[in-house]
Amino acid sequence: MKKITELAPGLHYVGANDRTTQRFExxxxxxxxxxYNSYLLVDEKVALIDSIEAGFADIYFDHIAGVLGDRPVDYLIVNHMEPDHSGSITRLRERYPDLKIVGNAKTLDMIGGYYGIRDNCLEVKEGDTLSLGGRTLRFHLTPMIHxxxxxxxxxxxxxxLFSGDAFGTFGALNGGIVDSQLCLEGFWDEMRRYYACIVSKYGKPVQMALRKLAGVDIEWICSTHGPVWHDRxxxxxxxxxxxxxxxxxxGVVIAYGSMYGHTARVAEHIARELAERGVKPIVMHNLSFADPSMVLRDIHKYRALIVGSPTYNGELFPEMDALLDRLSSRGVAPRIFAGFGGMTWAGATPRRWAEFCERSKWSLCAPAIEIRQGYSSVCHEACAELARSIADRLNG
Ligand SMILES: Cc1cc2nc3c(=O)[nH]c(=O)nc-3n(C[C@H](O)[C@H](O)[C@H](O)COP(=O)(O)O)c2cc1C
Ligand SMILES: [Fe+2]
Ligand SMILES: [Fe+2]
Incomplete structure (x- = not known):
């Protein structure tokens, strides 16, 4: 009889859901x-593909035993060594003493370093295959994702394709495992958020991997996080x-900081001006309250970004500093970009937008707006000009 975890003949899902961890990494x-997704391929030999977070090991072993009974696991394929996928390796080896660990040279080196495991390992290289009997596994090295x-x-x-973290998403699997069983609405944004936070620095390696896989006929993507992709x-x-x-x-993201509400009012005014020009969506984030991962996700998602900050001790508002750092350290490609800010005695925001542009090879599409000692309608003309410039660039 087919088990409820069986996705295709002999392919079982044995992962677990985490609804208690507050912050990933x-x-x-x-x-x-x-x-944390893990898969069993049951054939003449049994292969376990990727393992899971140490805290979920008991549930995990129960899932494996639910499929295999007393039958042992012959191979553990390690696509990625990060502890959310390798934390249960030591206990797996205790449970299945003859388990052979399969990985590339770098993986096996890391497994040695993290867990002291150096015996009963099988090193694979690009294009190598491993027969399980009726089924064959082929290995493709896709370094730096991530x-x-x-x-x-x-x-x-x-x-x-067992893809490791690539094509993964945040979000637990609520009953369904395969895309066709799930309500996918929230998962697309969770895939973007996962990508923006964890993978986005490595766009070039992802492109290389996509080129390498271009000729491979893929009917299933079995990633280590989120839905198994089949229909989509x-x-x-x-x-x-x-x-x-x-x-x-x-679309436009307006990200700003504001202590006393003046910069916030400029943000509101620019947003109105954009809406008047038909621009939507306009996503606004007050950086003191917004979730940084959502801000990163939205900046990745939309083509235009407008930033606003008070001057703070001769520099940017700290939350804005943190955002610009996250963008430049991830190498986020230039957005249609503009900045505004405020000061009381000596302003820093125009200089800091220019420094960010130079460091990250971005450019401002409108003159930086700087209000002096409080919000007033004096800035309205500049706001309209900035909004016009953003809308023109988006539409053109
Ligand atoms: C802790 C602190 C440090 C500040 N540092 C500066 C500064 O170095 N230069 C300056 O012109 N204004 C400085 N200001 C004044 C703010 O820039 C001004 O209050 C702000 O632009 C008002 O905008 P907001 O209402 O959006 O917070 C500082 C204000 C605070 C509270
Ligand atoms: Fe990872
Ligand atoms: Fe992961």
Missing amino acids: ALWSLPYGVS WPETMMTYCVELKA VADVVALYDKMSRHEGEY
């Missing part, structure tokens, strides 16, 4: 939880292609 919020050892494993007969494989690959080229959609 101790940084990124998890309002909808996250899943660690140097990352690789993908392809099951030739099932046309299933083409859409997922297209979104990854777009995100890795930092290609934004029509």
